[in-house]
Amino acid sequence: MSILLSKESRLVVQGFTGGTGTFHSKQCIEYGSNIVAGQTPGKGGTVHLDRPVFNTVSEAVRQAGANVSLVFVPAAFAADAILEAADAGVALVICITEGIPVLDMARVKRALDASARSGTRVRMVGPNCPGVITPGECKAGIMPGYIHKPGRIGIVSRSGTLTYEAVHQTSQQGLGQSTVVGIGGDPIAGSNFTDILELFEGDPATEAVVMIGEIGGSAEEEAARFHRERMSKPVFAFIAGRSAPPGRRMGHAGAIIEGGSGTHASKVKALREAGVTVVENLSEIGATVAKALKQKASV
Amino acid sequence: MKLLEYESKTLFQAHRIPVPPSGGVIRTMAQLPAALRRAGKGPWVIKAQVLAGGRGKAGGIKLARTPAEAKEAAKSILGMTLVTHQTHGQGLKVREVLVECGAKIEREIYLSVVMDRKACGPTIIASAEGGMEIERLAAEKPEAILRQPVDPSTGLPDFAARRLAFQLRLPPERVAQFCHLVKSLVWLFLEHDCSLVEVNPLVLTPKGLLALDGKVVTDDNALFRHPDLAKRRDPELSVLEREAQKADLSYIALDGTIGCMVNGAGLAMGTMDTIALAGGKPANFLDVGGAADEERVTKAFQIILKDPKVKAVLVNIFGGIVKCDMIASGILAALKKVQLRVPLVVRLQGTNVEKGRELLSQAKVKIVSAEDLWDAAKKAVEVSR
Incomplete structure (x- = not known):
């Protein structure tokens, strides 16, 4: 078991024929992901990477049976691409694109929420994220596949390369990962920590969760509350940006301390009070998890 | 991007929000x-x-x-x-x-529109107690703050604007003017892709409402649809930050002594934190990007080394899709073009890491190689002293 992606996932790639889309689709196919179709408006009817290309996502869903969309469409058009995927009826949209205007995402989020209220739930992950991978089964994103190992740790993260760090360390410790989810570094994201923690809590294959947060916003504080009230599995957190100055955007649009809120200290405090193990040293994430699980097993 | 008061007020005027x-x-x-x-x-x-x-x-x-x-x-x-x-x-x-x-001030009001991450959309924040900094007001008198979420597609409906006016206890003859003003403020926010539009204070004068001060912050991600803003020189950036921006590198100057070059924003922050944990102080945040090729690495070295405070440089790269041997050759090529005046510590991890490390060990310049990030941070702190 795993969350979000499995061997059954049938992927359509939006922005399939572009440079980025082509490069990363190839990598996903090599990893063994089941990409069943691509979409590029105007290129319908052609074949790319041995897969059919459609003008619209709804054709990819109806004719190729796609149920997950992976979006590589440029920032200016990405919000529309997400809405198209949701409209076409895929269950999950994973958006890799970086630099989508925040207002566009606000509109997308509202549309997805409205459709969920009327009974059609479309889950979205991203934007500005490395994607999602269930090791050994399906990779939908830009992460290096080989550092992952099938295993028992769920990882959820706001940052790309920090995720790789956590993956690498848990692989080296022999723990492996059930599923790794990059929720992205933007102020408004399709899924937040609590959405993914809820899935990991319900996944029998996940024994513990590593959560990589950063300064800005209040998603980590909300995750802390969720952990205290609704979770039985242990969570280990690292929060980046302890040494970041307030008021400056640290690369990610969402990583900014504004008006005294979203600080490293407030997040660490909330998480610790909720029983989450906060790891201070980035290099010790894997070792900390391994030690804690070993102790738990011996009790 | 943050706009200065007079730039914000020019936008206000264009949206018929009265200014002095x-x-x-x-x-x-x-x-x-x-x-x-x-x-x-x-x-x-x-x-x-x-x-x-x-x-x-x-x-x-x-x-x-x-x-x-x-x-x-x-x-x-x-x-x-x-x-x-x-x-x-x-x-x-x-x-x-x-x-x-x-202006002759009868009363001061706080009014702003802010991108509310929790509500996933713009929210109006208002208070009858203006003039004060909103963070302080929120801490000391949270009950005095009004919040009104806004639909990012349709703006603020009349009834919600009116309700705010009454909640702010405006005199009846100023309600219509306030409604027009707050709706215009919302349109300004939506049209210019803002993350904050603030009027503090909005003042009541004998002649009506007036935006005495103005602050506008726009979303950098949306600059592609605002060519005027994109052309504007960001006064907040230092000389080096401006140079980095031109090279498409995400760089922020800090006040420490260890220059950092990292791929990925999160890992860049994590590297700064690790340096701090090891007892040092980072001189900068720098995300060299996923494609850490020769050109970008060269430019990044040039910018980092221009900071006279820098006493050591730490390169931390997780080679995923871009393999470590490629990154190592990029670093070596870059080092031929820049004059390295301080010790260099490199930590590579990921695909082909052995090959990458071997390449670096053959370099003419002395490179301190590190096993993991903690090791790298400790070594960088040591050589910077």
């Missing part, structure tokens, strides 16, 4: 008399144009009743280095001064 009569911005004392004439009858207010709150308390805003007083005020403000509670101990040089007519 203005004489415009001056950059030299010679421009003052004309500015006073343009503003009209005194008294005047002379205001430093810098990106920080708390200007008044720090001596950056002065009232002048006569042209002589105005001259004295402008002279003291123009060119001064302003340190306020928001400048984090650093001073901001005042290069521009706004000249405006003073």
Whole structure:
């Protein structure tokens, strides 16, 4: 078991024929992901990477049976691409694109929420994220596949390369990962920590969760509350940006301390009070998890 | 991007949000008399144009009743280095001064539209207790703050605007003007892809409502649909930050001694944190990007080394899709082009890491190789001393 992606996932790639889309689709196919179709408006009817290309996502869903969309469409058009995927009826949209205007995402989020209220739930992950991978089964994103190992740790993260760090360390410790989810570094994201923690809590294959947060916003504080009230599995957190100055955007649009809120200290405090193990040293994430699980097993 | 007060007020005017009569911005004392004439009858207010709150308390805003007083005020403000509670101990040089007519203030109101991450959309924040900094108000009197979420597609409906006016206890004859004003403010926010539009204070005068101060922050991600803003020189950036921006590198200058070059924003922050944990201080944040090729690495080295405080450089790269041997050759090629004046510590991890490390060990320049990030941070702190 795993969350979000499995061997059954049938992927359509939006922005399939572009440079980025082509490069990363190839990598996903090599990893063994089941990409069943691509979409590029105007290129319908052609074949790319041995897969059919459609003008619209709804054709990819109806004719190729796609149920997950992976979006590589440029920032200016990405919000529309997400809405198209949701409209076409895929269950999950994973958006890799970086630099989508925040207002566009606000509109997308509202549309997805409205459709969920009327009974059609479309889950979205991203934007500005490395994607999602269930090791050994399906990779939908830009992460290096080989550092992952099938295993028992769920990882959820706001940052790309920090995720790789956590993956690498848990692989080296022999723990492996059930599923790794990059929720992205933007102020408004399709899924937040609590959405993914809820899935990991319900996944029998996940024994513990590593959560990589950063300064800005209040998603980590909300995750802390969720952990205290609704979770039985242990969570280990690292929060980046302890040494970041307030008021400056640290690369990610969402990583900014504004008006005294979203600080490293407030997040660490909330998480610790909720029983989450906060790891201070980035290099010790894997070792900390391994030690804690070993102790738990011996009790 | 943060806009200065006078730039924000130009946007206000374009959206018919009333602002005080203005004489415009001056950059030299010679421009003052004309500015006073343009503003009209005194008294005047002379205001430093810098990106920080708390200007008044720090001596950056002065009232002048006569042209002589105005001259004295402008002279003291123009060119001064302003340190306020928001400048984090650093001073901001005042290069521009706004000249405006003073207003008769009956009441002060706080009004803003902000991108609310939790509500996933814009939210109006208002308070009948204006003039105060909103963070302080939120801490001391949270019940005095009104919140009104806004639909990002349709803007603010009339009834919600009216409700706000009544909640703010505005006199009945000002309700219509307020509704128009707050709706315009929302449109300004939506049209210009803002993350914050703030009027603090919005004042009630005998002649009606007036935006006495203005602050606008726009979303950098949306610059592609605002060519005017994209062309604007961001006054907040330092010389090195501007150079980095041109090279498409995400760089922020800090006050430590260890220069950092990292791929990925999160890992860059994590690297800074690890340096701090090891007892050092990072000199910068720098995300060299996923494609850490020769050109980008060269440019990144050049920018980091221009900072005279830098005593050591730490390169931390997780080679995923871009393999470590490629990154190592990029670093080696870059080192042929830049004069390395300080020790260099490199930590590579990921695909083909062995090959990458071997390449680095053959370099002519001495490179301190590190096993993991903690090892790298400790070594960087050591060699920087």
